[in-house]
Amino acid sequence: MVSKKPIAIVIGVGPGLGASLAKRFAIGGYSIGLVSRKESSVQPVQKKLEQQGHTSLSVTADASDILSMKNAFHKIRTEFGSDPEVLLYNAGRFIYNSILDLKPETLKNALNISVIGGLVASQEVLPSMIKQGKGTILLTGATASLRGSANFAGCSVPKFALRSLSQSMARELGPKGIHVAHIIIDGQINTPNQMQSQPDRDINSFLNSDAIAEAYWQLHVQPRSTWTQELDLRPSIEKF
Amino acid sequence: MVSKKPIAIVIGVGPGLGASLAKRFAIGGYSIGLVSRKESSVQPVQKKLEQQGHTSLSVTADASDILSMKNAFHKIRTEFGSDPEVLLYNAGRFIYNSILDLKPETLKNALNISVIGGLVASQEVLPSMIKQGKGTILLTGATASLRGSANFAGCSVPKFALRSLSQSMARELGPKGIHVAHIIIDGQINTPNQMQSQPDRDINSFLNSDAIAEAYWQLHVQPRSTWTQELDLRPSIEKF
Amino acid sequence: MVSKKPIAIVIGVGPGLGASLAKRFAIGGYSIGLVSRKESSVQPVQKKLEQQGHTSLSVTADASDILSMKNAFHKIRTEFGSDPEVLLYNAGRFIYNSILDLKPETLKNALNISVIGGLVASQEVLPSMIKQGKGTILLTGATASLRGSANFAGCSVPKFALRSLSQSMARELGPKGIHVAHIIIDGQINTPNQMQSQPDRDINSFLNSDAIAEAYWQLHVQPRSTWTQELDLRPSIEKF
């Protein structure tokens, strides 16, 4: 299944943003490497992409496990026969806990998923990007990227860390032609789970995952004279 | 010259970003109201728009003068026969001075151009936008919006002020369907003046004004589930 | 009433923070110049200082009026016979308004009180400070210095502007030995007015004005190896 199209990899694929990112970049002309921890998360996405005539490849990997991530990239590169031009890093874990109850091992795991996984994934795609003098790395942030709220250290510590990684990479890699941007998603996404669990909630208070994916795409196609490093996204009626 | 198309107004039109914004929104289907202090700045832009088959109207006004601004909006509304759906606020003044040499009257004028003008312009377009339940207000920021550098109070004080206005308006008006966003332009734009005055400078170190205008347009077309309040723009090789 | 002690000037004196700042710096060995718009605000403060054996001088001036401010500084310099070593800029105006109802003239006035007044006052004290190679300028910020909330543009626009001025001055003047710092007061101060108007409110939810003044003093006495440019202050139980 060697791909003649350029490759985009999505890390963290479920029925929400990951699926929308895959679809948007597929429509944009990319073959998609889908990486998720669970086969059951990634398979329906791949199936749908194929039904729509897009090329994709799904791999299960644990973003918190360095070797597992390396294997996933190796598999995608080998099967598609070329290196990714786009990395969409969307892995994360939601934790809500008093600081007294936040287990250090849980925070380590969340950091591994977020920032260590983001580093490993970036290092997998960067050598080729640097050689080509181009590439796009987009990292998914959240409200917690900017603010450490009470009981949210489990979310905000990894998200602050990922934001820092995005800035450091952007400053080093921009001059080499690689666009690194960080997207702050400030609100809940209209995933099936979120919507079913809050049936009475105003539908306008959810971010639309396809619209988010469009924002990622627009970042990707920015010409290098005019790059965004960071933007926020939220519903019009969201308090912030 | 009653306009059947919706109206976008650009405040602060010269050969650089203002012209590109006018062009982009004209292509997007808008009749353009062009407002600038000098007839010589705005006329060539209008002429070019007309040559390309777009509808536009140019008005001279001093953004620092409340009455002058109100008159400009009145004229545009009257001639086009309807209220603007889009306000692109791009007025500003560059000042570089030791704090000892920054005349209070100069800083007042810069504040009047930036944030008082921004308030007046917004108040001119908001009643109709609120009635329609939709509208877009995009405000042009700069590096100085985030950082008060030595000798740059004349720039940063007005730009911080405008950023504050943008946040306050976004939070009040978002739930009413009006999208207020702030664009941080971090670098120099490829205006004829800038490029001629620095002939040896790497052309890749300038922001492209058409690409900036595209970013504004993309903000304008974001669906209300997924709005950006702030983004930055800079050349890939810019240090930041 | 020539002062043998060094001079500190407090702009914006009422029964709350202004009075506490005056007292703290008087205890610290300074003669105090008190500047306020209303004689009735400043006289009780001066009277109390004198009862406690401190030297002070009260002048009425309108912080939004450049000439009025210059006259106030002239009078203090002349009467005390020397130039101030410390400027505590505490003037401000509270405005709460929908963006639709915020009169441009009101915002201008608020900007004049905050940032134009801050610039004028700084320019009055800086020449002597630069000559001496030392001096302290402390500027009072607020929650609104960092965040433009809905209906708070009248507060946040001037406070963002003042914060920008503080940064720009700090970066230019630090190397000249002048310490410029910005204090973000995040909450309500225990002024008589505030407390009387909210009789049922938990007293622990107010900032103590004497404690704030102590924080200003500690900034003032920081050695120049180790200066703070910005800090926040809030009650332990404040949500933020």
Place this chain on the structure above:
Amino acid sequence: MVSKKPIAIVIGVGPGLGASLAKRFAIGGYSIGLVSRKESSVQPVQKKLEQQGHTSLSVTADASDILSMKNAFHKIRTEFGSDPEVLLYNAGRFIYNSILDLKPETLKNALNISVIGGLVASQEVLPSMIKQGKGTILLTGATASLRGSANFAGCSVPKFALRSLSQSMARELGPKGIHVAHIIIDGQINTPNQMQSQPDRDINSFLNSDAIAEAYWQLHVQPRSTWTQELDLRPSIEKF
């Protein structure tokens, strides 16, 4: 060696800031628990404290190792016979590397030292602090806490993470009477090592570790009506 005085613990003790913090809080009336990875770092500090008549206890522990940290706290609690009232978290690791050369394991280790260690240490002292309704936790940040610079991800990722932890703890624990603050040290400290390795450097460009320790002490003694969550510290001549 049961301590009749209250206990302060310093994590990350060397000849620079750690030693100054220990001295300042000892002078302030605390018995000091000194924790460092290397006996050779902590012993001279303890010796000096004892020569000056202060009570201290030194324990070696690896801040990146959860069990090692827990043991250190257990030992200090047991020997001193009571729980710490003050935690000064000063552990960190300097890393300078291209993003391509930053080993994931190295970043993990840096995160373990910084934010996992900070969490573990906080969890060791918090139960007693919450019971008492008072306590102080001060966390050492850096320039890299606010900015992810090129080649500095190894520093900034852990420091962003620690800052997030500080915010989250402050917001949860402030209402319980525990003061959590974050100190951004923006520049190099006058440690013997730093000064010897840059013999030609202007001595005024170093932060003074005793002055930093004084700033920590002033945070500690702030009354709870008026707490600082974050401040920065830098030499007057530092560019920032």
